[in-house]
Amino acid sequence: MARKLKAYYIPDGLRDLESDFEYTEITLDRYIILFPRLDPEQIIKIAKYVKDKAIEIYRDTDNIDVSEIVQKLRDKWINENYERFRLALDLLPQLTGLSKEVIILYQFGTIKKLTKETVKFFKNLNPPREVLSKFILLDDAEVWLRGFSSIFNKIKFSKAIKQLKKPKLVTFITPSNVPGLIEALGVFLALVGQTSMIIKTPSKQPVFGPLFAESLKEINRELAETIAVLPWRGGDETIEIPLFRESDAVSIVGSTESARAVKEKVDSLRRKGFKVKGSYHGGKFGLNVISREFVRGEVAALSVIDGIGYEGYMCSSPAFGFFVEDSGDGSARKFAEMMFEEAQWISEIVPQSDLFKRYRKRTLSHYLALENTGKAEVLISEKNNFAVVYLNESKLIPDGQNRLFKVYPIKNIYDVIKMMGTWRDYLQTVGVAIPNKEMFNFAEEAAKIGFSNIRVVGTVTLPRLGESWDGYYPLLEFMIDGDYVHWVTINAKDIEEEIKHLSSKLDYLRKGDLLSFG
Amino acid sequence: MKELLNLLDNLVRPEQYRANLKEVKNLRLKAIKAAHKYHFENNEFYNKHCKAIGTGSEIDEKNFYQVLIPSEVFKSYPMDFPEENVEEFVKWLQGVSSIKVPAIDGSFKSLDDMLYEFDRRGILLGFSSGTSGRMTFLPRDKLTQNNLIKSYIATVNANVKLEMGKEYFVLGIPGKSYLQIAWNGRSVAEAISPGNVFYAFDELKADIVRIRTGVIKNFKEKLIGKLAGFMLPRIEKKAEEKILNKLKELKDRRIIYLAPPWILANVANRILDNGIDVKLHEDSIISSTGGFKGRKAIDRKELNKLLEEALGISSDRYTDLYGMTESNSIFMECFSNHVKHIPPWIEPFLLDDQLEPIEPHGKTTGRFGFIEPSALSYPGFILTGDKVTIDWDGCDSDDLNGPVILEIERLKGVEERGCAGVLSRTFEG
DSSP states (O other), rough: OOOOEEEEEEOOOHHHHHHTTOOEEEEEEEEEEEEOOOHHHHHHHHHHHHHHHHHHHHHGGGGGOHOOOOOOHHHHHOTTTTHHHEEEEEEEEHHHHHHHHIIIIIIHHHHOOHHHHHGGGGGGGOOOOOGGGGGGGETTEEEEEEOOOOHHHHHHHHHHHTOOOOEEEEEEEEEETTTTTTHHHHHHHHHHHEEEEEEETTTTSSSHHHHHOOOOOEEEEEEEGGGGEEOTTTTTTHHHHHHHHHHHHEEEOOHHHHHHHHHHHHHHHHHOOOOOOOEEEOOEEEEEEEEGOSSSSSHHHHHHHHHHHGTTTTTOOTTTEEEEEEEESHHHHHHHHHHHHHHHHHHHSSSSOHHHHHHHHHHHHHHHGGGGGGGGEEEEEESSSSSEEESSSOOOOOOOOTTTEEEEESSSSSSHHHHHHHGGEEEEEEEEEEEEHHHHHHHHHHHTTTTOOEEEETTOOOOOOOOOOOTTTTTHHHHHOOOEEEEESSSSSOHHHHHHHHHHHHHHHHOGGGOOOO | HHHHHHHHHHHHHHHGGGGGGGHHHHHHHHHHHHHHHHHHHHHHHHHHHHHTEEEEESGGGGGGGOOOOOOGGOOOSSOOOGOOOHHHHHHHHHOOOOOOOOOOOOOOHHHHHHHHHHTTTOEEEEEEEEEOOOOOOOOOOOHHHHHHHHHHHHHHHSSSOTTTTOOEEEEEEEOOOOHHHHHHHHHHHHHHHHEEEEEEEEEEEOOHHHHHTTOOOHHHHHHHHHHHHHHHHHHHHHHHHHHHHHHHTTTTTTOEOOOOOOOHHHHHHHHHHOOOOOOOOOOOOEHHHHHHOSSOOHHHHHHHHHHHHHSSSSSEEEEEEETTTTTTSEEEEOTTTTTEEEOOOOOEEEETTTTTTTSSSSSEEEEEEEEETTTTTOOOOOEEEEEEEEEEEOOSSSSSOSEEEEEEEEEEEETOOOOOHHHHHHOOO
């Protein structure tokens, strides 16, 4: 008999509302997924309820140790015997087309990093003044942070940071390209920010968010009253307008078009006097930069891990490709060969589903057609698990998804920054394997052109708390009305040490221990 | 090759539209398998493309959909202006061609000069362009050109009895151009009735098409673009006037009148607005292709009414066509039910958004792919960017067999393109 699953989560205190829900059912293998069809009155009722509950519960914050709750939640979700973990692993591959191994390595691998230590620094969201002139180390998070701002905006920011206003309700709209991770992040941010939150699930994958919220209920019933996870058709004004009116902040993580549509609604409400802050995380593309010193097998393996993450569809994924320093000695071509070698075994451990193989075929044809001109060299794995394309002229085309790893030679690591001009609105992450001595200078230059995240190779699709996000700073973006500062982070205290550390962890991956990598 | 040519000779015939479905299918599958083997052995790109997905020189019917080539491949050349680096363009072209491409090097003053040189050496490089201005080029040698003409005539002949040498064509397309739709229209019409063809436009240069999409090389082209923006809408108006005069001259005579739909509508409106008497012979055929592409669209019923009132013939004599630069065939609406019959020598596919084939039963919608075995100079195994609805049960209003196309639209996120789009954008004010 098919098992019924809810594509939503509402607090226990709203159970009477649930009996009024009308449902649409979708059958998936052994499951029937129940989608409630919400009406405006119901959404307002839910919003008001979670908001009131958050105000009541967080009134006396001394009694709540959020970091312990975060730790417990994280512990549950990296336990392979946890029932909801197993359920999620049964459902997510069917819903997203991603292999089970991709989900474990990247989604649960990221959740694993959300420890109690990493949330401590959120208690004091008032970074020292010098953060606006140089990178400072956030010790708990092991992240370098720097804010870029005009003089005028620095003054505004200094004023605003003294009047931080904790949001009472955040609407958090999640995307389908990164299954589960953003919903989990929403729950964490709600807890750490001590706010209520309504999380909209992606239409393609509505099950993880509710499962994650149920886990919170298992740990702390009271806090679980401050969160709701709901599905609705993205853009549905009958739901979104009343909900946005109730919200202090609306955050959207999605495509450029979805982000733009939400922005239009938020701007319209603001013009009418509603004090709702919009946080927009639209479509972005990334790339990896490898210095000549790092043209070696382990770095190639770590690059492959970056390319495989969510099959290349995360905002930070190196969709533009891998740019390798080459002084004419063939280093880049060599690196392409190394990636080919390393991808063979990694693709066995982290397999790709047929869906993404088919998607790759579409793009690969383009490069196969170029081979005759001598401008492209295509290396295809025997088992058709991936392809490496070596291109001898650097170009920015964001089509390196579905395990199509594009490698380009560059004379100097700074060359890529000069190329980015027309893409500046779509930049987020540069994955780096560069020497420590270049770290701050490179980050400064990258930041100036629009990048916000500098991540060590191998961690590009494994974000963690403490990092900036599209130039915004998590939580702070809900609390300050204007985005006065472009926040940039480097996700390692010491890039060279981090590369050594990650290289040593490749052995876990070789043994199939996916959660021990990273 | 000989076997393939024999198969094609039997397959691409008007009578196959009415032949036993099973027998046609057998013949088609044999031709497709032979075409696959031929391209696998003679086309470097196709060879690698097939090997990348584990397909060799023999192919099974169930794997046909896997070898479809995204149509974007035919615009994947590595430069913006092929005429400036012909040697490299030839290398690319050779890679995607199944025939020997002549060695041409150096550079040409214009794209048209380059296309002319290829034509002179026996290779037609028909082009089309999308909104990005990047052109699609398909190489056709004489054999594939002849196959295209044969295929078009076979489809028209299956729908209407042509009187070879006696038909008269009024074409709302350029008489001289390497734009594929123009080449097809001219070549087919001239093959049916040599000399009996009227063109509303004289010439359309490929360089002008590119410039009009905003892809320009220098200041001189910027000026040309400005000037063309002023001139071309007037040329279009003039062409409409020329069509009108020609129609008046051919009053009461059976003609085949083909133009993009907005030109059909504009000419009809002029006739009605000015009270001109242009009643065509009742057996005449009116035809359009490519849709309105950026022009103000007119509902089909309204267009039917307009054409009936202006030209005095039943809208049943109006047929819309669906063609692609990558295809060697035309999908023609039948006169009894106005649905586009898929030529029996073409294997159609609909794929879902996960690129899996949709079962061919009833009415289904998906990304359209097709195999055209009569394309010999390049692999006619094409995955388009069109979203198409097919009725696999066919049309029961006439005796033409096979599935029919009910609706065509562009897939979301895929560049708007097509030859009619080129004409629309180029001549629009």
